[in-house]
Amino acid sequence: MLMNLFKFKGGVKPPTNKTQSVTLPIAQAPLPSRLVVPLHQSIGGMPQPTVQAGDKVLKGQLIGEADGWISAAVHAPTSGTVLEVAMHVQPHPSGLDALCVVIEPDGKDEWIAHAPLDYAAMPPEAVREHLQQSGVVGLGGAVFPTHGKLTASKTVPMEELVINGAECEPFITCDDLLMRERAEEVVRGIGVFRDLLQPKKVLIGIEDNKPEAAAAMRLAVQTLGETFEVVQVPTLYPAGGAKQLIRVLTGKEVPASKRSTDLGVQCFNVATAYTAWRAIAHGEPVVSRLVTLSGNVHAPRNYEVLIGTPMGELLKLAQPHPDTDGIIMGGPMMGFLVPDANVPVVKATNCLIAHSERLFPPKAPEMPCIRCGSCAQACPHELQPFEMYWFSRAKNFGKTQEYNIFDCIECGCCSFVCPSRIPLVQYFRFAKSEIWAREREKNASDQAKARFEFKQLREEREKADKAEKLAKAAAAQAAKKAAEAAAAAAATTETNGLSADAPPAASEPAPASTVDAAKAAKMATIEAAMARAKAQREAVQPKNTENLTPEQQKAAADIEARRIAAHLTEPEPVAPASEKPE
């Protein structure tokens, strides 16, 4: 089938190093002594543990419940006993801990009851729900919950479903082997996605350095009578980036600010399609994945590995050479050295590379940028890395944003080609995290400010209300007095036998009573002002007076009382205009 391919700009051709690990078929990794299963294995909400220490679990049993729509369930990878639910260090560059369920396998690898699903008879929502409950997430490394991508946009018709079998990072071959050995199930999984999204076309992109995989996939497509197109794309890193693959296959460029569905495209990894099919056809949740073991090892190979297997233990299968001094998770372009050899394999773990200085010589010292532009030519997102570098270095983060730093996918092409050996990507990560931190800080202080302002407003209002009440009461009082006085005056007039055409009874004492009322109102406002001042004093009380013992509180109150008695705390003369005394 001839198809018009598009090119993406940039890209690099690092040595692929893939042949080492494709000579042998996929092997099953043995049960490890312990499984450390992190609960947070996908983007989105943090799943809540459903088991506790001492619980017996079966393979496939739910141990972490999806938290919200963008989140996916987590399951026990084998049968055994929960040793603890505790914090353990994660395979993440930050080296931070996260909540994990630690399981001691009982060796029986006993499944919970699971059954195939007749997905054709189910409404799409139920299928998506099932995928979420089965913990199906993007296995290409992004681990976005798959069900969340299986709803077509209501406004944009779904044109193309792109299936990513490009696997462009050097060393990694797990998708290659998956397609070679399990093409039929992959294609069936793609069928599920197709049924849910109803695209006009399904395009399976495979880099042209994997002819066996492409042939196997073609055969499977044919056998199953599907109309999917298997397209061999040029081998060029990062052709396996979702946006790059979409570009190559459809010519559409998805900007960083948009989701691909807005352009009528959706993209899934082949391994994701495979696990989706297992979840539907067998009711199996995602408890294992294929992992390439390669690098500085004697026996590179692909293994089916239980999630939670400690990496150091797993890597032993490939017999690392003695000079191995670290483990890279992922490929050499975007992967990272794991902080500890015992971190567990997670759903995002596609490859472990034994690191040694022989294989990855230490970098030459960093030189100044000579503005050669190689980085810009290599950048698949057509950014100007040297400009972003310049401004990141100068900590001028606003400028880095003007140069679209958030469109950087951290693919590492720029660092790869830089003759000055500048670790550009690191500068961009640094700049991004600084910008995020500042945003967070700003948001936090904005919130605090808003809270404070609101509190002030509320207090002002309360004070005003109080003053108004007091003033009203005083006025009422004054009016009453005035009325009494008037009555008395009237009586006097009467007794004095004044003529009936005398001025109205209230006319004479009235001024007196208004003066009285005014006085009372003045008093009231002064009182109100004092009350306000008191309230203000209370409001600005330092924080360390919050958790006082009753004794301390009493002592403080006594002191305050003495100060008031000693007129040390005069009321502030300031008051809003409306209630200013004349």
Place this chain on the structure above:
Amino acid sequence: MFAPAPFLLKDVSVSQVMIQVCVALIPGIAAYASLVGPAILVQLVIATLAALLAEAIMLKVRGKPLALFLTDGSAIVTAWLIALTFPPLAPWWLVVTGTVFAVVVAKHLYGGLGQNPFNPAMVAFAVCIVAFPALMSQWPSVGLQLGLIDQMNIILGWAPRVDTLTGATPLDAMKTALKLGEGSFDVTTLLANQDIYGNFAGRGWEWVAAGYLLGGLWLWHRKLITWHVPLAFVASLSLISGALWLYNPGQFASPLFHLLSGGAMLGAFFIATDPVSGCTTPRGKLIFGAGAGLLAYIIRVFGGYPDGVAFAVLLMNLSAPLIDLLTQPPIFGMKDKA
């Protein structure tokens, strides 16, 4: 933990880039040496030594790692460009002065490698031609055949500088002749004098230009430069010279003459393409190259200096940051918006 991805790096370095630039200069140098004699090789050595010494001192003063930066090759490229643009029989101290000025002032005082806003070699040329106009325009007379010893003696000042030995470049000669002739000569008759002007642009000078062209094409092939600057330079120089030549061939020389004489080819492929002081965006490079070609012509033909490439490049260096800013290419996925 520090995450140093990517772990794989391409096998390139600044010194490799610089060395390849030097290699690309060799065909031009060979043609040059066979034209004016071995003096040029002496000048190259003098300039290189001066540049390395100045570089070492400046690195020391600035507290930078000596071994790392001295081997980056950038000083050598600067030195070679100076040696190739200065008159080959210029006294040694002139070349040294130019080189030291380029390295110390134009490069290190602006922050060293990668920080100089101006092309250091062209700064040296401009400074020297302003300070020593006579020496900077004395070129070996056409057909002058001196041995290495004689040339050395002149360069080192052990032999008197005899005026008959030196003349002007074809560009300069033509300009002077046109000026002095006050219309009694025209370009066509001048160019017919093959003693000076050879077939196209000066006897033998065509070969030097061809050598630079060859080296430049190789640089392009090696992806060390892109086509934008040289093509735009050549195109704009050809267009303006072509237009004026068509308008009055008696007063203006042909594009071929302009392309092959003076520093045009060296400028187009090796000087205007300097990444540090030039433009980096593709459209910016086109503007930079075209601007440099145009200015070079204007200065050459209407200005007071024999060749205009140096000043043209410096003027474009001045505007490079702004051009870059205004020509940012649209990024992936944002093309329709741009």
